[in-house]
Amino acid sequence: MAKNPNKIKPAKSVGDMILSIVIVIVMAVVLIATLYPFLNALALSLNQADDTMKGGITIYPRVFTLRNYELVFTNEKVWNAYLITILRTVIGTITGLIFTGMLGFGLSRKKLEGRRFYSMFCLIPMYFGGGLLPTYFLIRSLGMYDNFLVYIIPTLVNLWNMILMRSYFASIPEALEESARIDGANYLTIFFKIFVPISTPIIATICLYIGVFHWNDWFTSNIYINDQSLKPIQSVLLSIINEAQFAEKMAAAGMTNVDMGNIGKGKQTNVRSITMATMIVSIIPIIAVYPFLQRYFMKGIMVGSIKG
Amino acid sequence: MKTKVLAFLLAALLIVSSFAACGGGGESGGSGTESSTTESTDGASGEETAKATGPDDTTEPYEFTVYCNYDWWAIKEWGADEASKFMKEKFNVDVNWTKPDADPAAKLNIMISSGDLPDSMIMDRNTDMFKIARQGLLVDLEPLKYEGNYYDENILPQTQELLKIDGVLYTIPCWARTVATGGNYSWIINHNIWESLGSPELKTLEDLHQYALKVKEANLKTEAGEDVIPFMTGECSDGSKIFNGFYRSYGGANPQGFFASIDGKMQLILRDPVFKEALAEANQWYREGLFSETIITDTVDQTNEKLSTGRPALAYYDFSQDSVTRFRQIFMESTNYENTYDVLTDPIFPPAEGVTKVYGEENATVGGTPNVITTTAENPQRIFDLFTWMLTKEGSINMMYGPQGVLWDELDDNGNPILKTPESKLTSAEKDAAGCWFWASPAHADNVDLTKFAVNDALPEEDRDWVISLQAHVFSGDPENPKDGQKFISDESVGLVETIDPTEDLGVQRKLIEDTLKAQIPKIIIAKDEAEFEKLYQEALDFCEQNGIKEIEAKYDAKYQENCEIQGGSYYAK
Numbered sequence: 117m118a119k120n121p122n123k124i125k126p127a128k129s130v131g132d133m134i135l136s137i138v139i140v141i142v143m144a145v146v147l148i149a150t151l152y153p154f155l156n157a158l159a160l161s162l163n164q165a166d167d168t169m170k171g172g173i174t175i176y177p178r179v180f181t182l183r184n185y186e187l188v189f190t191n192e193k194v195w196n197a198y199l200i201t202i203l204r205t206v207i208g209t210i211t212g213l214i215f216t217g218m219l220g221f222g223l224s225r226k227k228l229e230g231r232r233f234y235s236m237f238c239l240i241p242m243y244f245g246g247g248l249l250p251t252y253f254l255i256r257s258l259g260m261y262d263n264f265l266v267y268i269i270p271t272l273v274n275l276w277n278m279i280l281m282r283s284y285f286a287s288i289p290e291a292l293e294e295s296a297r298i299d300g301a302n303y304l305t306i307f308f309k310i311f312v313p314i315s316t317p318i319i320a321t322i323c324l325y326i327g328v329f330h331w332n333d334w335f336t337s338n339i340y341i342n343d344q345s346l347k348p349i350q351s352v353l354l355s356i357i358n359e360a361q362f363a364e365k366m367a368a369a370g371m372t373n374v375d376m377g378n379i380g381k382g383k384q385t386n387v388r389s390i391t392m393a394t395m396i397v398s399i400i401p402i403i404a405v406y407p408f409l410q411r412y413f414m415k416g417i418m419v420g421s422i423k424g
Numbered sequence: 425m426k427t428k429v430l431a432f433l434l435a436a437l438l439i440v441s442s443f444a445a446c447g448g449g450g451e452s453g454g455s456g457t458e459s460s461t462t463e464s465t466d467g468a469s470g471e472e473t474a475k476a477t478g479p480d481d482t483t484e485p486y487e488f489t490v491y492c493n494y495d496w497w498a499i500k501e502w503g504a505d506e507a508s509k510f511m512k513e514k515f516n517v518d519v520n521w522t523k524p525d526a527d528p529a530a531k532l533n534i535m536i537s538s539g540d541l542p543d544s545m546i547m548d549r550n551t552d553m554f555k556i557a558r559q560g561l562l563v564d565l566e567p568l569k570y571e572g573n574y575y576d577e578n579i580l581p582q583t584q585e586l587l588k589i590d591g592v593l594y595t596i597p598c599w600a601r602t603v604a605t606g607g608n609y610s611w612i613i614n615h616n617i618w619e620s621l622g623s624p625e626l627k628t629l630e631d632l633h634q635y636a637l638k639v640k641e642a643n644l645k646t647e648a649g650e651d652v653i654p655f656m657t658g659e660c661s662d663g664s665k666i667f668n669g670f671y672r673s674y675g676g677a678n679p680q681g682f683f684a685s686i687d688g689k690m691q692l693i694l695r696d697p698v699f700k701e702a703l704a705e706a707n708q709w710y711r712e713g714l715f716s717e718t719i720i721t722d723t724v725d726q727t728n729e730k731l732s733t734g735r736p737a738l739a740y741y742d743f744s745q746d747s748v749t750r751f752r753q754i755f756m757e758s759t760n761y762e763n764t765y766d767v768l769t770d771p772i773f774p775p776a777e778g779v780t781k782v783y784g785e786e787n788a789t790v791g792g793t794p795n796v797i798t799t800t801a802e803n804p805q806r807i808f809d810l811f812t813w814m815l816t817k818e819g820s821i822n823m824m825y826g827p828q829g830v831l832w833d834e835l836d837d838n839g840n841p842i843l844k845t846p847e848s849k850l851t852s853a854e855k856d857a858a859g860c861w862f863w864a865s866p867a868h869a870d871n872v873d874l875t876k877f878a879v880n881d882a883l884p885e886e887d888r889d890w891v892i893s894l895q896a897h898v899f900s901g902d903p904e905n906p907k908d909g910q911k912f913i914s915d916e917s918v919g920l921v922e923t924i925d926p927t928e929d930l931g932v933q934r935k936l937i938e939d940t941l942k943a944q945i946p947k948i949i950i951a952k953d954e955a956e957f958e959k960l961y962q963e964a965l966d967f968c969e970q971n972g973i974k975e976i977e978a979k980y981d982a983k984y985q986e987n988c989e990i991q992g993g994s995y996y997a998k
Contacts, residue, residue, distance in 0.1 A: 166754050171729030229431030237438060252534050338525040339534060342489075344499075351525040358526070359498040388725050 161185065161392040168389050184393035188356065194397075196345055197352035204267040204348060205330040212326045213319065215272040220281030221307045225293075242275050248339070255340055266340045267330070267348075277322045284318040285311060324409045331402055353394040476570040480805040482516040488807055490795075492523040492865070493532055493547035499523055500862060507859030510827035515810045536561070543801035544811075546598070546865050549794055551925050554589055556796075562594040563797040563804045574812035578868050582990060583789040586918050596811045598866040599791035604911035605873035607899025608742045608785065609668065611768040616759075617644060617652060617737045618766075626768055629673040629705070629776040632738060636714040639737040646734050647759065654714040656736045658745075659724045662942035663949050666719070667693075669740035670702040675779040677996045678786040680917045682941050683980055685996050690920065690984035691977050694941075694965050705776070706949050707957050720946045731755065734763060743767055747891050769898045772909030783996070784899065784909045787869075788918045795866050811866055820871035825879075826858035840878040846887035847879075873900070914995040916987045923979040930979070933972040940967055 128136075155175040160168055161184050163177035172178070188194055222228060223235055246254070251270075260266040288311060296306045312319065334350040341347060347355075492499065499521040503512045512518065522542065524531040532552060535541050541561055547553055556562055569575055579587075579600050587595050611632065618624070621638050625631055636654035644652040657665035668679060676698055677685040684693045693699050709715060716736070718726065730736060731751040746752045752765050768774065773782045795811050797804045813819045817839060825831045825841050831850070832841035845854075855861070864872075877896035880888050901910045924931045944964040951957035988994045 166732075166750070166757075169728050169732040169749065169751070169754050170758070171726070171733065229427050230435050233435055234438075237435075248530070249534065249537055252538060256538070256540070334525055338527065339531060342520075342522045344522075347525070354495075354525045355523075358496040361496045362498040 157392045157395055160388060161396050163389070165389040184389045185397070187390065188393050188397055191352075191356065193344065193347070193352050194349070194356075197347055197349040200264075200346060201331060201349040204264070205327050208268050208271060208330040209323055209326045211268060211272055212274065212277075213322055216274055216278045216322065216326075217281055217312070217319070218307060219273055220278045221285050221311060222303075223278070224282045224285035225303075226290075238275050238278065252339060261340055262343045262346065264346055267333075267336060270336075271326075271329070274326070277325055281315075281318055281322060284315060288314065320409050324406070327405075328402060349398060353398050356394050357391050475567050476573075476805055478570045479573075479809045480803065482514075482806070485516045485518065486803050486806045487518040487520070488543035488801060488803070489520045489522060490544045490546065491535075491542040492521065493528050493545060494793075495524050495526050495528050497523045497546070498862070500859075505857055505859030505862070506826040506830045507822050507863050509859075510822055511810065511814075511863070515806065515813070517806060517810055519810075541798040541800045544795060544797050544807055546793055546795050549587075549595065549790075549792070549919075549922070551922060551927075553595075553794075553796065554922060556798075557589045557592070557594050561799055563799055563801065565593045565596070565797070565808060568805050568808040574816050575808075578812075578815045578871070580789055582915070585990065586788075586790050586915055586987070587794070594796050595794035596796070596808070596815070596866050597791040598793045598795065598864070599869045600815075600866075601787060601789055601791065601869035601873075601913070603870050603874075604784075604787050604901030604913045605869060605877070605895065606744075606787070607895045607911060608744050609665075609740065610743050610894075610899070611669070611773065612736075612739045612741050612743060612765050613768065614652075614734055614737050614763070615766050616763040620644075626774060627771060628774045629670075632774055633705075633709065633714075636709065636738055637712065640713055644737070648733060650733060650735055653716040653730065653736045655709060655738045655740075656716040656719060656722075656727070656730060657740045658742055659722060659727050660719055661721065661946070663720070663945035665740060666706050666949055667699070667703055667945065669773075670706045670776075671699055672773050672782060673779065674698050674702040674705075674776045675781055675783070676702065677783060678917070680920055680980075682938060683920070683977070685916065685984070685994060688994060688997060689977075690917075690981040692965075692968055692973050694961070694968065700961060702776070703945075703948060703961070704954075704957060707951055710950050711952070715950075720950065731765075732758075734759065739765075743894060744891050747889075752890065767894055767898070769894075772898060772907070775908075782908045783912070784901070785911045786914050786917065786995070787911055788915045789913060790915065790918050791866075791869065793865065814863070814866055815868040815871070817871045817875065820867060820875055823859075823863050823867055824861060824872065824876060826860060830858050831860070836878075836882070838878060840875055840882070842882065843879060846883050848887050848889060912995055915991050916984060916994050916996075918987055920980045920983050923983045924976065930972055930975055934976050937968050937971055937973060937976070940964070 152175065156173070159173050159175055159177045162180055162182070163173050164179040164181045165184065167173075167179040219238070223231060223238070225231070228234070245251075255261060255266055255270065258269075260269060292310055293306055296310055301309070332350060334348070334354055337347050337351045341351075500508070502519040502521065503509045508519075532547070536552075536556060536559070539561075541556075565575065575596065579597065580602055583597070583600060584593055587593060587597060589595075611626075613626070613635075617639060618626075618635070621635065621642065624635050624638070626635060639652060639654040646652060657669065660666055664679070671679065671684075671693075676696065679693055680690070682693050683690055684696060684699070685691075686693075686696045716722070716730070722730075728749050728751055731739070731741070732749075732754040734755045743752075756764050771782065772784065775782045797807050801807055814823065821841055825843065825847075828841075831845065831854070832843050834842050836842055847860075850860075873895070876892055877900075880892040880896065899909075899911055901912050924934055926932075926935065941964060944960060944967075948957060948960045948964065951960055
């Protein structure tokens with residue numbers, strides 16, 4: 117739309133200008149404070165380990181090397197862990213979205229008999245949980261211990277996400293549903309063929325929530341998985357970081373010449389370098405995906421919160 | 425109407441299924457506990473189980489799990505390297521090693537509560553282990569000991585007595601010992617700085633003090649232009665590295681946390697006037713500007729940075745960390761090998777004025793991080809055979825250098841391997857492939873240390889390892905030529921912490937005292953004047969008095985006196 121040359125812009129007062137300057141300065145400080153640790157971590161991960169020991173690395177590597185990443189990626193466990201994480205993220209996100217969405221859709225229908233009861237039934241677990249031990253017994257008795265399904269089934273429905281989706285679906289005009297019903301569509305058809313295609317913001321938002329949860333989760337495998345081939349990337353990377361301290365702790369116990377566990381190339385790296393390289397490896401995929409979902413994320417949070 | 429009926433049925437189904445889930449979980453948890461109790465009765469009772477007559481027949485393969493109760497523990501695939509492959513074939517066992525990714529306490533509690541234990545565990549000897557043993561979840565090792573077994577060959581009878589829980593032996597200790605070998609903490613000097621200041625004598629603590637003052641006066645800089653620090657320690661947020669070093673030079677006993685043997689009794693260390701004097705000297709050094717400004721707040725990484733760049737002129741530090749962090753090597757490489765760090769050796773720990781006896785590091789015979797076998801194990805004998813073989817000299821050689829034919833082909837006349845390549849010249853890939861220094865749980869300190877000392881001494885001087893050489897010839901106790909500051913053996917301080925359950929009231933008070941002292945002692949060390957020093961010291965003492973320290977001391981001392989009686993007296997009374 118062309119600018120209107122006759123439009124009068126209100127003049128900025130001195131106070132407005134000062135405020136703008138202060139806001140810019142504050143945001144610049146926040147930007148630097150937020151970005152600096154990440155750049156420092158990146159620099160350390162790309163810096164030779166012996167040189168890192170001497171300190172003084174800021175936002176660029178002093179002695180560039182890819183050795184730290186080589187050590188992380190030549191660890192066979194890392195590749196298997198990435199596969200497990202990608203599988204659980206993809207499968208968990210799709211299935212979580214479907215089940216949570218269906219529950220949200222169902223509860224958003226005003227004509228649902230017992231709607232209030234089901235809503236209460238869903239709200240109670242949000243405030244009261246069974247606790248770790250009962251959950252552990254339940255998972256074990258369902259045969260999900262040391263099983264990939266422990267990543268998927270217990271997280272099929274998230275009640276907080278369901279409430280967001282319910283609110284969004286409730287804001288969609290009822291006329292759409294009514295006209296579809298007149299044409300003979302059942303609720304499954306209405307959900308998948310009418311509501312889902314027009315609910316992109318909330319679906320993208322919930323996708324991001326569920327995806328990030330699955331990508332970052334380490335607790336589930338810590339408690340329910342002993343089989344190393346089923347460990348996700350966060351667990352393996354946590355192990356790598358912890359194991360890098362193994363040699364230091366064993367040396368303090370009296371052992372010498374202990375190389376760092378499965379990394380085993382101790383003479384060319386150290387705890388800090390490994391830690392930074394693993395941290396970068398674990399967050400890069402999420403950082404790469406987020407920009408594509410950001411516009412939906414901002415819309416999706418607020419959509420459905422205001423009726424009309 | 426039909427919709428209403430369906431809705432009602434669905435609601436009823438939801439309610440019934442949620443109660444059904446609760447019922448099923450409780451029963452499975454209960455049955456798990458019951459089966460463990462049944463098995464433990466059989467396992468723990470010596471009279472009911474027949475004693476082994478020999479090692480287990482290894483014709484049939486056996487697979488078992490080992491759980492390492494530490495999130496920092498490194499695990500590898502069993503059989504992927506030569507050392508574990510040798511053990512796998514020798515004992516015909518497949519071992520699945522597991523560990524928690526994080527939060528070991530939560531995972532262990534779940535395993536104990538659910539009765540879902542692995543076949544074997546490696547864990548601290550603490551109240552958790554006592555709890556598991558008293559629930560009957562561990563196997564009594566006595567019935568597994570046959571005539572001439574490796575356990576009795578390598579672990580002293582008095583050590584076994586100390587290891588027992590309620591009179592029953594459950595643990596295979598790691599790093600048990602009969603001789604005082606090794607060494608960690610020492611005074612370290614920057615060689616070039618020391619030479620540039622006239623190579624002053626460093627025979628007493630006051631000599632070190634004067635040396636640090638000279639360093640400060642000289643206002644020296646490193647090659648990179650950074651300020652030289654007169655004195656620093658390793659990571660020291662609780663002040664312990666500082667007070668350990670100074671207290672040792674003042675003739676104090678080895679602290680057990682914030683307790684020490686004072687006049688033959690185990691007491692709060694703050695009660696010892698010698699400790700107060702030592703702390704006052706440390707405070708004086710601080711007020712004179714001899715400490716690094718960030719000595720209390722430095723992290724491990726920051727400490728390593730300072731050491732690697734040659735900033736400290738004098739340090740009280742664990743020299744064995746060089747094997748891992750290579751701080752000395754990195755420093756030497758950065759100066760083209762024209763500068764280095766030296767460890768003070770004569771005396772090892774310079775005494776304060778008037779002190780005639782300085783004690784080295786105290787080592788107990790019991791070691792730490794023991795292995796236990798749980799009642800889940802179907803064949804505890806095979807597990808016992810493997811773990812106790814790892815304590816032997818043959819097992820130690822396999823752990824350090826791999827089996828015969830890999831890094832060594834022959835043994836010398838003393839039964840020590842003759843390395844084909846000096847250890848310092850081996851690449852990390854070669855060591856990893858051989859499995860060097862990895863499968864050390866359990867291991868026996870004597871067999872490991874004495875072998876590694878001998879192998880190191882057999883090498884040409886330029887190939888010898890700096891840390892091992894120091895441990896072998898300076899810090900290890902020499903019964904024939906005992907020297908102040910060398911390590912010594914004593915079991916008098918074993919098992920003090922386990923006398924108090926951390927969940928009971930006294931345990932909570934103990935934690936409160938420890939947390940308070942960890943915060944208070946650094947403040948005392950960096951007090952701005954003597955008046956503040958006295959005030960803070962008295963505050964710390966008063967706090968302990970008001971929070972059950974007398975009861976804690978009574979429990980600790982009771983155990984201490986019991987230990988002294990078993991071993992025939994306190995080392996500090998000699």
